[in-house]
Amino acid sequence: MIKLNPAASITEEFAEKVRNENRNDRLMKLAPIFVLIALVMVFTATCGVSFISGGNLLNILNQMALPLVVALGLTFVIMLGSIDLSIDGTVGMAGSLFACLVLNSEFGTNLGLMGAVIAVGASMLCGLAVGLCHVYLKIPSFMASFAFMYICKGIGMVSYQGHPPTIQDPFIKALPTASFLGIPFITWVAIAMFALCYFIQERTAFGRHIYAVGTNESIPRSVGVSVERVKVGVFTLAGFLFGVAGVIGAIRLGQGQIAIGAGKMFPAQAAVVVGGTSLAGGKGGVTNTIVGVLIMTVLDNGLLVLGVNPNIRTGIQGVIILVSVILTVARGAKVISK
Amino acid sequence: MSTKNKALPGKRAILDNIMEYFSFSAIIILLLALSLTQENFLGEINLKNLLRDTAPLMIMAAGMTMVLLFGSIDLSMGAVCSVSNVAFVHFMLAYGESFGNPLLAGLAGLAVSLLFGLCSGLTLGFIHVKLKVPSFIASLGFMSVWQSVALLITQGPESMKKALWPATDWYKISFGVVGLPLVLAIVIILLVYLLTRFTAFGKAVFAIGGNERAARVAGIHVDRTKIMVFALNGVLAALAGVFLAANLRSSAPTIGDPFTLKIVAACALGGTSLAGGKGSELGTILGVFTVAIIENGMNFIGVDAYWQNVVFGIFVLAAIALTVDRRTRGQIIK
Numbered sequence: 143m144i145k146l147n148p149a150a151s152i153t154e155e156f157a158e159k160v161r162n163e164n165r166n167d168r169l170m171k172l173a174p175i176f177v178l179i180a181l182v183m184v185f186t187a188t189c190g191v192s193f194i195s196g197g198n199l200l201n202i203l204n205q206m207a208l209p210l211v212v213a214l215g216l217t218f219v220i221m222l223g224s225i226d227l228s229i230d231g232t233v234g235m236a237g238s239l240f241a242c243l244v245l246n247s248e249f250g251t252n253l254g255l256m257g258a259v260i261a262v263g264a265s266m267l268c269g270l271a272v273g274l275c276h277v278y279l280k281i282p283s284f285m286a287s288f289a290f291m292y293i294c295k296g297i298g299m300v301s302y303q304g305h306p307p308t309i310q311d312p313f314i315k316a317l318p319t320a321s322f323l324g325i326p327f328i329t330w331v332a333i334a335m336f337a338l339c340y341f342i343q344e345r346t347a348f349g350r351h352i353y354a355v356g357t358n359e360s361i362p363r364s365v366g367v368s369v370e371r372v373k374v375g376v377f378t379l380a381g382f383l384f385g386v387a388g389v390i391g392a393i394r395l396g397q398g399q400i401a402i403g404a405g406k407m408f409p410a411q412a413a414v415v416v417g418g419t420s421l422a423g424g425k426g427g428v429t430n431t432i433v434g435v436l437i438m439t440v441l442d443n444g445l446l447v448l449g450v451n452p453n454i455r456t457g458i459q460g461v462i463i464l465v466s467v468i469l470t471v472a473r474g475a476k477v478i479s480k
Numbered sequence: 481m482s483t484k485n486k487a488l489p490g491k492r493a494i495l496d497n498i499m500e501y502f503s504f505s506a507i508i509i510l511l512l513a514l515s516l517t518q519e520n521f522l523g524e525i526n527l528k529n530l531l532r533d534t535a536p537l538m539i540m541a542a543g544m545t546m547v548l549l550f551g552s553i554d555l556s557m558g559a560v561c562s563v564s565n566v567a568f569v570h571f572m573l574a575y576g577e578s579f580g581n582p583l584l585a586g587l588a589g590l591a592v593s594l595l596f597g598l599c600s601g602l603t604l605g606f607i608h609v610k611l612k613v614p615s616f617i618a619s620l621g622f623m624s625v626w627q628s629v630a631l632l633i634t635q636g637p638e639s640m641k642k643a644l645w646p647a648t649d650w651y652k653i654s655f656g657v658v659g660l661p662l663v664l665a666i667v668i669i670l671l672v673y674l675l676t677r678f679t680a681f682g683k684a685v686f687a688i689g690g691n692e693r694a695a696r697v698a699g700i701h702v703d704r705t706k707i708m709v710f711a712l713n714g715v716l717a718a719l720a721g722v723f724l725a726a727n728l729r730s731s732a733p734t735i736g737d738p739f740t741l742k743i744v745a746a747c748a749l750g751g752t753s754l755a756g757g758k759g760s761e762l763g764t765i766l767g768v769f770t771v772a773i774i775e776n777g778m779n780f781i782g783v784d785a786y787w788q789n790v791v792f793g794i795f796v797l798a799a800i801a802l803t804v805d806r807r808t809r810g811q812i813i814k
Binding site (some may be wrong): 195225227275279280281282284285286288289291292293295296297299302303304406411421451453454455456457459460461463464467468 | 553555556591611613614616617618620621622623624627628629631741744754779784786787788789790791792793794796797800801
C-alpha cells in the first residue's frame with residue numbers, strides 16, 4: 143500500500159513512511175466507532191425503531207455501568223502489556239463481602255457504607271497481591287491473576303458459607319431505583335469512575351508512565367521511573383475498580399454471592415480489545431474502552447432483543463476476542479508469541 | 481542438571497534442588513501427616529478412590545506438560561474436556577442403540593470425541609502459530625467458545641441408558657487398589673515421556689522452549705511441531721472427557737471447568753517451567769499425585785469445598801514462583 147517515489151531521498155522516504163503509519167493509526171482509531179454505528183444500524187434495521195427508542199437507550203446505559211467499571215480497570219492493565227484474569231473472582235468477592243458487612247439477612251453486622259469501603263479495600267489488596275506476585279516473583283501476569291481468580295472465588299464463598307445474604311439496609315436497597323437527572327445512581331457511579339480514570343490517565347505522571355512502560359519497559363527504567371511501582375500501582379488500581387464493580391453488582395442484585403462476578407471477564411476483555419487497546423501494551427486508553435463497552439453492550443442487547451440463546455452469546459464473545467486480537471496483533475516474521 | 485547447578489551461586493542451587501524433590505517430598509509428608517492423623521486415609525476404599533480419580537487429570541497434565549515445554553499454555557483444556565464428555569454421552573444416547581453392540585457404540589463415541597479434540601487442538605494451534613495470537617489469549621477465547629458449545633449440546637446432566645453400560649465397564653476393572661483407568665493414564669503419560677525424550681519430535685519441543693529463534697535457525701519446523709503438540713493436547717483433553725463420562729455413566733456440561741487450574745498446578749508442582757524448555761513428564765506424574773492427595777486429603781478431613789479453591793490457587797502460585805527462571809537479568813515478563 144505504501145507508494146514510494148523512487149527519486150525521493152531517504153529523509154523524504156522516511157517521512158512518507160511515518161505519514162502512512164500515522165494515517166493507518168488514525169484509521170484504526172476510528173474503526174471501533176464505525177463498528178458501533180454499523181451495529182446500531184443493523185439492529186435498528188432488524189429489530190425495528192424501538193431499538194433506538196429512549197427506553198432502550200436508557201436500558202443500554204444501565205446495562206453498561208458494571209461492564210464499564212470492570213473494563214476501565216482492565217484497560218490500564220492491558221496498556222501495560224499485562225493481563226488480569228482474576229476479574230470473575232475479585233468482583234464476586236467484593237460483592238459477597240459487601241453484602242455480608244451491611245445489614246443483611248444472614249449475619250448480625252451493620253456497617254453501612256463502611257462495608258463498601260472494606261469490600262473495595264479487600265479487592266484492592268488482592269490487586270496489590272497480584273501485582274506483587276507478578277513483579278517481584280516474576281510470575282507472568284496471566285498466571286498470577288488466574289490463580290487469584292480461584293483464591294478470591296474461594297474467599298468470597300467462604301465469607302457467606304453457602305447462604306447468600308440478602309441486603310436489608312433500607313438506604314442501600316433504595317439505591318438501584320434511585321436516579322438523578324433521569325440517569326440511575328449506578329450509572330452515575332460508573333461515570334464518576336470513568337472521570338477518575340480519565341484524570342489519572344491524562345493528568346497524572348502515573349498515567350503517563352503507564353503508556354511509557356507499556357511501549358518499552360527499558361526506556362522508562364533508564365530514565366529513572368520505577369517500573370515496578372507503576373506495575374504494582376496499576377494492578378492495585380484495577381483491584382479498586384473491580385471492587386467498585388462488585389459492590390455495584392451486589393447493590394443491583396440486592397444480594398451478595400460469588401455469581402456476581404461470573405462471566406464478567408470475557409465481556410470486559412472483549413470490550414477493551416475491541417475498543418482498540420492493543421494487548422501488546424502502550425496503545426489505547428479509557429476513551430477507547432468506553433467505545434468498546436458500548437459495542438459489546440449494544441451487541442449483547444441487540445442479540446437479546448432478537449432472542450438469541452444466551453449460551454451462543456457467550457460463545458460470540460469468545461469469537462470477538464479472537465477476531466479482534468487477530469486483527470490487531472503484531473505480525474512481523476520475527477515476533478515470537480508464546 | 482547437576483553440572484549446571486555447580487556453576488550457579490549457592491542460593492540458586494539450593495532452590496533448584498528443592499524444586500526437583502518438591503513434589504516427591506510433598507507427597508511423602510502429606511501421606512505421613514494424613515495417615516497418622518486420619519485413621520482410614522490409607523484404607524482400601526479411599527486409596528481406590530484417590531487412584532481412580534487421578535486418571536483424567538494425569539491424561540490432561542501429560543498434554544499440558546508438552547505445551548508448557550515450548551513455553552505456551554492451553555487454558556481451553558477443561559472446556560474441551562467438557563465438550564468431549566457431553567458429546568460422548570449425547571452420541572451414545574442418540575445413536576448408541578443402532579450399533580447393536582454396546583462396545584462398538586462406545587468405540588464410535590470415543591472416535592467422535594477424539595476427532596473433536598483433534599480438530600479443536602488443530603484450530604487452536606493454527607490460530608496461535610500462524611496468526612501469532614498469544615496462546616493464553618487464543619485458548620481463553622476457545623475456552624469461552626467450547627464452554628458455550630457444551631451448554632448448547634445439553635443444558636444439564638444426561639445419563640447413559642442401562643443397555644449401554646457395558647461400554648463403560650472397563651472403567652471399573654481394577655487390579656487390587658490400582659484401577660485400569662490409572663494404568664491406562666500412566667501408560668499414556670509414559671508414552672508421551674518417551675516421545676519427548678527419545679524422538680526428534682521431542683527434542684524439537686525442548687529446543688523451541690529453550691530458544692525459539694535458535695531452533696528455527698537450526699532448521700526445526702517450529703510451526704509444525706507446535707501445531708502437532710496442540711493437536712495431541714486436544715486429543716488427550718477429549719480422552720479425559722470420555723474417561724469422566726465412563727466413570728459417571730453420565731455427562732455434565734461444566735465437568736471440565738475446575739480441571740484447568742489443577743492441570744497447571746500439577747505441571748508446575750512437577751517442576752515444569754512456564755517459560756518453557758525445562759521440565760519432564762515424570763515430574764508431572766508426581767505433580768498429579770500431589771494434587772490428587774491434596775484434594776483427596778482436604779475432602780477427607782472435611783475442608784470446605786470453598787477453601788479448596790483458595791488452597792489450590794496458593795499452591796499454584798507457590799509452585800510457579802519456585803520454578804520461575806530468575807537467572808536472566810533484565811528479562812521482561814508480561
